[in-house]
Amino acid sequence: MPTYHYRCKNCNYDFTEQQSFSDAPITVCPQCGEEQVHKVYSAVPIEFKGSGFYRTDKSK
Known part of the structure; x- marks a missing residue:
């Protein structure tokens, strides 16, 4: 189940909840x-592992 981050606009309380997509x-x-609660969106970290992701890598 995905975890969502929420913040209250009234009291600035931060919390996370595990919820189904259908909830x-x-x-x-x-x-x-x-x-006064809204979801807080943030960037998802991306990690490139292995070869073939960079311009300087040689093709096989």
Whole structure:
């Protein structure tokens, strides 16, 4: 199951939740109870391993 990062706009509480793709997003803050929660999106790290990814690599 994917893990999603949430932040409350009211109290700035950060938390993560494991949810299924079919689950509705969380809208109520577990700390203050306000409906001010939104998902926090961040860049996904990409790691290139092995040969063939760089211009200087020789083709086989």
